[in-house]
Amino acid sequence: MDISTQKTDQAPPPTAPPTTTEQKRAARGATRPGDRIFLGLSRGSGILLLAIMAAIAGFLAYRASLAISKDDANFLTAFEWNTGVIPPKFGIAVLAFGTVVSSVIAMVLAVPIAVAIALFLTHYAPRRLRSPISYVIDLLAAVPSIVYGLWGALILVPQMDGLFGWLDEYLGWTGIFSWDQGAPRSMLTVGILLAIMILPIITNVSREVFRQVPQMHEEAALALGATRWEVVRMSVLPFGRSGVISASMLGLGRALGETMAVATVLSPDFDIHASLLNPGGGTFAQNIASKFNEASEFGRDALIASGLVLFVITLLVNGAARAIIARRKEYSGANA
Amino acid sequence: MSHAVVNDKRPSTLRGASLPKWSPWAIAAGSIALAVVIGLAGGLDSRAQWGLIAGLLFLLGTYGIAARVEGRRQAKDRIATALVWVAFLIAIVPLASLIWATVQRGTKVLDVYFLTHSMGVVADSEAGGGIYHAIIGSLEQVGLATLIGAPIGILTAIYLVEYGRGNLARAVTFFVDVMTGIPSIVAGLFILSLMLMFDMQPFGFAGSLALAILMMPVVVRSTEEMLKLVPNELREASLALGIPKWRTILKVVVPTSIGGIITGVMLSVARIAGETAPVLLLVFGNPFINTNPFEGAQASLPLYIYQQYSQSAGSTAAYDRAWAASLTLIAFVMILNMVARGIARWKAPKTGR
Structure with a gap:
């Protein structure tokens, strides 16, 4: 009897579908009122989250369209932000450039150092130091961005004079590093500050990845006489590559959307400068924060339009990072 | 040679x-x-x-x-x-x-006077004044945000772990992940676009809504991790006694992982307590004490720091106040973090790592 039903289950018999639906109904347990209410509540919250995401995109797009339709300049390429004049002229070219440049500087500085610190914590640090250092890095990830901003503006900026003079003297001929002796409230300073801010998150995720390298891989390399660096290069880094990439993109997402640290440090204008050392430029988030107070309702719509662009960019970056992480489910960086 | x-x-x-x-x-x-x-x-x-x-x-x-x-x-x-x-x-x-x-x-100006007085009668460039109004604003905005964000986040996590199968759950998981990366200023702009539509003036609760949006995905992720740690045997034992699933979840699954859930909520509270951008857009700032989060502009600690820095034209007294407020904010965030981690260690499920 048992055997025969099993056999009929394996073949597709006409009797199988009803049993599975019955099982499904029993498993769901949605027959009691309490269960139905609770399932409704929890599913409702999930749907609410999706609705919020959709609403963010929808409302931003609606207000942005109000602003862009009245824009007399090209929204994507104009080098000015005059929302008060008639007809209004504004464009995001400078903001897009500044956002990309400051984030790229931050990534170039932060990723190698963060990977090195992650390696330090998993493979190099004395065992006693590992957990206190990890703890400190966790806490640093929790320092509010406005405090980083205040520190950057009042402590870091005065420290940059020496470095800028030196860069100007030896690398000024490239144009990228020329400096007119202005206050060092420039893209490079912003990039350095952003690098400091995103260091903890990249370190945390990379550390989790490096920790999951199979012990066997490392021991095999050691048994072949590899030095510690060769172990890291041959077994740890290849294993952790995708994790490091997604950690970097999470950090990039933070750097792109950072507001207060940029708003406090940068002295903005609406032009693209070749030099990273001279003040000027701006980022999406910084522009919103500093223009908001004086903006009319139309000006706010224009700022919302620039925010929509930022939203789309971070959505793409984060989506890509998550897609890479999803391929290796074990180390989801979402908690970091 | x-x-x-x-x-x-x-x-x-x-x-x-x-x-x-x-x-x-x-x-x-x-x-x-x-x-x-x-x-x-x-x-x-x-x-x-x-x-x-x-x-x-x-x-x-x-x-x-x-x-x-x-x-x-x-x-x-x-x-x-x-x-x-x-x-x-x-x-x-x-x-x-x-x-x-x-x-x-x-520590220069941080004392009891600083913690219990507002900036109501003090110009930004003068010495004196304090952060009492900002503390009240911060506590109310963050508290309301937690009241909204934490239950929705926890319920969503329960849905994903206990019920979630199929396309809806997959979509929610993906968008929760993406939502963790939303810049705080974008969340602020979203609420702002709603306020523009209904022609509203800045008030504290608007800031809470934006903060709640920032908080939800963090709570979902941490609660999800905690619920996954609860061993299936516990669920099965309870269900085998004929207890309905919703009571199993409320009486067995959630109490087992309550330590971790509280930790996650506290960490997310620590994170939104330091957010400046949405508060700047939606709550606007106010040197006077305003205890009503539903009407009129309020202050908040991070916003206070920013305004002391940016609106004081380089006055030393304002910078000192900004640093003192930073210290207060960092202390608040660090204490939340440490207590949260303490609870996590103390209440960790015995099957955990």
């Missing part, structure tokens, strides 16, 4: 020549000393440059010495070790400086 000479001197064992254990420290000390000399001689005034020069000398010195004594592969290994240490130290310097500056400058 010299190579042969070195070979002759080496004792004939299978071990290659190696540097003594203290050599990295010696090289480090030597390069720091050299950097100080160069810094003094070259008249470089930034300490950051001295540090960079010392780091560079340390790397070069390590490679040079190790390559001569131990050979190429060992030298590479040593330079990797040196690089990792230098990277760690480079990262520690700004972070230590941040903490040091905040504590040193923040």
Whole structure:
């Protein structure tokens, strides 16, 4: 009897579908009122989250369209932000450039150092130091961005004079590093500050990845006489590559959307400068924060339009990072 | 020729020549000393440059010495070790400086008077005043945000772990992940677009809504991790007794993981407590005490720091207040973090790692 039903289950018999639906109904347990209410509540919250995401995109797009339709300049390429004049002229070219440049500087500085610190914590640090250092890095990830901003503006900026003079003297001929002796409230300073801010998150995720390298891989390399660096290069880094990439993109997402640290440090204008050392430029988030107070309702719509662009960019970056992480489910960086 | 000479001197064992254990420290000390000399001689005034020069000398010195004594592969290994240490130290310097500056400058005006008075009658450029109004604003906005964000986040996590199958759950998981990356200013702009539509003036609760949006995905992720740690045997045992699923979840699953859930909520509270951008857009700031979050502009701690910095035209008194408020904010966030981690350790499910 048992055997025969099993056999009929394996073949597709006409009797199988009803049993599975019955099982499904029993498993769901949605027959009691309490269960139905609770399932409704929890599913409702999930749907609410999706609705919020959709609403963010929808409302931003609606207000942005109000602003862009009245824009007399090209929204994507104009080098000015005059929302008060008639007809209004504004464009995001400078903001897009500044956002990309400051984030790229931050990534170039932060990723190698963060990977090195992650390696330090998993493979190099004395065992006693590992957990206190990890703890400190966790806490640093929790320092509010406005405090980083205040520190950057009042402590870091005065420290940059020496470095800028030196860069100007030896690398000024490239144009990228020329400096007119202005206050060092420039893209490079912003990039350095952003690098400091995103260091903890990249370190945390990379550390989790490096920790999951199979012990066997490392021991095999050691048994072949590899030095510690060769172990890291041959077994740890290849294993952790995708994790490091997604950690970097999470950090990039933070750097792109950072507001207060940029708003406090940068002295903005609406032009693209070749030099990273001279003040000027701006980022999406910084522009919103500093223009908001004086903006009319139309000006706010224009700022919302620039925010929509930022939203789309971070959505793409984060989506890509998550897609890479999803391929290796074990180390989801979402908690970091 | 010299190579042969070195070979002759080496004792004939299978071990290659190696540097003594203290050599990295010696090289480090030597390069720091050299950097100080160069810094003094070259008249470089930034300490950051001295540090960079010392780091560079340390790397070069390590490679040079190790390559001569131990050979190429060992030298590479040593330079990797040196690089990792230098990277760690480079990262520690700004972070230590941040903490040091905040504590040193923040304690100047931080006292009971500062914590219990507002800026109502004090101009931004004068000394005096305090952060009482900002603390009230912060507590109310963050508290309301938590009341909205935490239940929705926890319920969503329960849905994903206990019920979630199929496309809806997959979509929710993906968008929760993406939502963690939304810049805080975008969340602020979203609520702002709603306010523009209904022609509303800034008020505290609007800020709470934006903060709740930022909080939800963090709560979902941490609660999800915690619920997954609850062993299936517990669920099965309860269901086998004929207990409905919703009671199983409320009486067995959630109590087992309550420590972790509370930890996650507290960490997310710590995170939104430091958010400035949405508060700047939606709550606007107010030097007077306003205890009603549903009407009129309010202050908040992060916003107070920003406004003291940016609207005071470089007055020292305002900077001192900004540092003191930073110290208060950091202390609040750190205490939340530490208590949260303490609860996590204390209430960890016994099956956990």
